Amino acid sequence: MRLSRPALLLALLTACHSRQNDTATPDPAAPPAAPRPVAAPADSPGAWYRQYRGLLPGSADSITLQLQAWPRFTNDSESAGVTGSYAGPDGQPFDLNGDYGVRHAPDSLVLIDYNPEHVAEGAPAGPVWRLRRQDQELTGTVGGRPVRLREARPLGSLQLIARFYADSVAAFPGRASSPHAQLRLLALQPVGLATGRLRDNLLRHLRGDTLENQPAPALDALWQQRLAAYTKDYRLDAGERQRDMAGDSLPSYALRYDEQQLMHVYWNQAPLLSIGYFNYGYTGGAHGSYGTRVVSYDTRTGRPLPYEAIFRPEARPRLVALLDRAARRQLRLAPDAPLEGPLFVPHLPATHNVYLTSGGAVFVYAPYEIASFAQGEIRLFLPFSELRPLLQPELPVGTAADMAGPQ
Structure with a gap:
């Protein structure tokens, strides 16, 4: 991920509400006034979050896309104004970055998949998503192949x-x-x-x-x-x-x-x-x-749910071994290849910067933490099928029903 300098500004607009000073004497015989309806919470202009579901080209499994947008300054090179993350049935999420070099129309979005699993050897990036919002659908292409996703709120998700x-x-x-x-x-x-x-x-x-x-x-x-x-x-x-x-x-x-x-x-x-x-x-x-x-x-x-609420106290050594193996897979290294060289460390620390999905845990490392700035944030997914013995018993996920992780 690479960010550069901005060029123009966007002024913050705030709404000001005033109270009316009503000095009229109320009629005691009149019925009480009906309460004013409370305005429903609303997105800021140009900002929104939506979920979409559908099939990616060449796949038989549906994915759920978390998609967000927010205002971008004119000639802005500091913020892409759009980001996304999607996952299939196994619960492994993949991030999508907005294209900083493209000016997005309100209903047209361009995102790039930089996940190492989807980037061909020697290529700078993975598939490009070119999408257009039409009513409650996203239509366009992923990697040059047609795609159609429909807005949906999965059961149990929050607005x-x-x-x-x-x-x-x-x-x-x-x-x-x-x-x-x-x-x-x-x-x-x-x-x-x-x-x-x-x-x-x-x-x-x-x-x-x-x-x-x-x-x-x-x-x-x-x-x-x-x-x-x-x-x-x-x-x-x-x-x-x-x-x-x-x-x-x-x-x-x-x-x-x-x-x-x-x-x-x-x-x-x-x-x-x-x-x-x-x-x-x-x-x-x-x-x-x-x-x-x-x-x-x-x-x-x-x-x-911090790290301590997710993992048992004795989990760290086993997590390090699992993270080492996941890093070698992501870097396309041999099972016994040293990590130091491609990374700054011989072994992956069990970072406490971790979040959960229905299928596993994602460990997130900041730039310079274990690798060069050019390698960006490094995210490693471990499925519940590998983590189950290491999880706290009170965790709301990670049961046998959640263990169908990638093999």
Whole structure:
């Protein structure tokens, strides 16, 4: 994954509501006024999350596609504005990246499959998905072959509302030629009264909390806090960098910072919701830095499922062996080939950055954690058929019915 500098900004639009001051004396004989209907939660303009089902070319098994979109700035090269993830019956998810070099029309989407399992030897990428939204269908091609997917909400999945915030910050307020930084936030909120604890935990994790002992923030307030903190830090940094130039003019491009926090859906079917909290920051240099913190939630309770809730305490050595084997498969290495060389490490650590699907667990490693930046995030899937003896007995998935993983 490669990100570069932005060119234009998108202003955050907020709606302001005022109270009416009604001083008229009510008629005691009049019936009580009917309560005003509460507006249903709605997506931000240009932001949405949908699920689609259908067959991929040459496959007899249906897939479920988690698809998201959000606004993109004019001439934007920092955000693709679209992302996806799909899985078949075995529960192994595959990510789809938006094409940063393509300007998407509202109903036309281009995604690229960079999963190593789907990239031919020597090729830069796997199949390209070119899709068009038509009513409740996606039509187009995958790898040049026709495909048709239909919008669907699988049994037990949650409706999620997409809320998008964006603003720009001047490095030197009052200067007409001041460079600007961009800040963006894409949040997902579940709909329904029964999702209160889940909604609160999603907001806590968006804020960066690791415990449930603090009140959950309101989303609008969280955005305002994030914007205020970013504005302060950015202007302090800009002032320091300008002073370091000792009278020379600092090139404006050196301060075209960008920061993004985007919530991505990897799994959405009871009893699991698995979310990625993607963070990207650019503060000058050849490229920005990024990573995804992943969390699964038990949708019956709204509680997160961290590593300790998934695996038994003694699981680590066996997990390392399974991850080593999975890495060799993904890298197309011989079963006894050393990992150090293609990777930075001789053995895969059992990272606690892990999420669940109905078919297994996905371990996520950030760039530079075990491999070069050019190799991007590395994700390794282990099916429940391999993990069953290592799982906590109270886990809501991973039973015998979930063990039909890939052989």
